[in-house]
Amino acid sequence: MSSQDQLKALRVRIDSLDEKLLELISERARCAEEVARVKMSSLKPGESPVFYRPEREAWVLKHIMEINKGPLGNEEVARLFREIMSSCLALEYPLKVAYLGPEGTFTQAAALKHFGHAVISLPMAAIDEVFREVVAGAVNFGVVPVENSTEGAVNHTLDSFLEHNLVICGEVELRIHHHLLVGENTRTDKISRIYSHAQSLAQCRKWLDAHYPSVERVALSSNADAARRVKSEWNSAAIAGDMAAQLYGLTKLAEKIEDRPDNSTRFLIIGNQEVPPIGDDKTSIIVSMNNKPGALHALLMPFYENGIDLTRIETRPSRCGKWTYVFFIDFVGHCHDPLVKSVLERLSQEVVALKVLGSYPKAVL
Numbered sequence: 001m002s003s004q005d006q007l008k009a010l011r012v013r014i015d016s017l018d019e020k021l022l023e024l025i026s027e028r029a030r031c032a033e034e035v036a037r038v039k040m041s042s043l044k045p046g047e048s049p050v051f052y053r054p055e056r057e058a059w060v061l062k063h064i065m066e067i068n069k070g071p072l073g074n075e076e077v078a079r080l081f082r083e084i085m086s087s088c089l090a091l092e093y094p095l096k097v098a099y100l101g102p103e104g105t106f107t108q109a110a111a112l113k114h115f116g117h118a119v120i121s122l123p124m125a126a127i128d129e130v131f132r133e134v135v136a137g138a139v140n141f142g143v144v145p146v147e148n149s150t151e152g153a154v155n156h157t158l159d160s161f162l163e164h165n166l167v168i169c170g171e172v173e174l175r176i177h178h179h180l181l182v183g184e185n186t187r188t189d190k191i192s193r194i195y196s197h198a199q200s201l202a203q204c205r206k207w208l209d210a211h212y213p214s215v216e217r218v219a220l221s222s223n224a225d226a227a228r229r230v231k232s233e234w235n236s237a238a239i240a241g242d243m244a245a246q247l248y249g250l251t252k253l254a255e256k257i258e259d260r261p262d263n264s265t266r267f268l269i270i271g272n273q274e275v276p277p278i279g280d281d282k283t284s285i286i287v288s289m290n291n292k293p294g295a296l297h298a299l300l301m302p303f304y305e306n307g308i309d310l311t312r313i314e315t316r317p318s319r320c321g322k323w324t325y326v327f328f329i330d331f332v333g334h335c336h337d338p339l340v341k342s343v344l345e346r347l348s349q350e351v352v353a354l355k356v357l358g359s360y361p362k363a364v365l
């Protein structure tokens, strides 16, 4: 058989597989519609339906990755199923998700990575606004950055948890690649200003010192904002990611200029709904305590004694009294696990206040 004939035969096979795939996806979507009907019909008076189930979605993705035999990689198949689920859920109920904007930020990329592209995503001007939109019920969930592997904590997010009573329903991790971007009005040998978010400037500090040591660095509220600005301005450049570059049609002068190749940011999904365990969960708590000798030791001891893996501990001013602090602690396990329950009970006897911010599935993608 000639290679032309081989190609023709293979394409006929692909067409027929696509038709079967479409049938299966449609059947799955009809199932999701049926799930919505069952959820609605089993409501008790005054109860509102819970359409989005993060623990179920995390389980579906993990399961797909476990049974995947290739040739597509686990991340790739999970991404495809992420989008199928996103579309199925949108049939049940289109989710509204607020994120730290403007359009083109890494937080938007994180929101779409977590929820898929079938949600209604709404940009907010500040982290606090994301929290307030969720509290007000104007959106179902919010997405905010919480820590970067190079630059550390995003303090605005931690402080917002002290002010608002919201639940952490999930986490997303995103590899952060920064590029040096210019618009068509900029002569590349005449760059006099580089705009970006302060965190992004810091993540590219060494590269900037080596390549643009004497160019002014200007911190703006987001790197998407920086990209928007250089689109029309003369002789300025922005540091931003792929989404912002595409959105504003900018040219990449230099790619992947972050100082650390593993530069990643972790984002949190905030909402009002507690998430049941899937067996691979994390919990976030806030603890405040009196400053006395051995206080931190007493705080950490129960985790150590019960073999609970602390993934993060962060200190912030408590905002009620000078030199008093609160600790943000993340650890592996769910607050319904008996072991975690007993540790939290013991901790509550040692500390002034303890608040569970939420237990949620570990990031799958």
Ligand SMILES: C=C(O[C@@H]1C=C(C(=O)O)C=C[C@H]1O)C(=O)O
Residues within 6 Å of the ligand: 031, 032, 035, 051, 052, 053, 054, 056, 057, 060, 084, 085, 086, 088, 089, 092
């Ligand atoms: C179908 C359901 O509703 C939603 C859609 C899901 C899906 O498409 O698999 C999974 C969980 C929910 O977010 C369900 O609860 O099972």
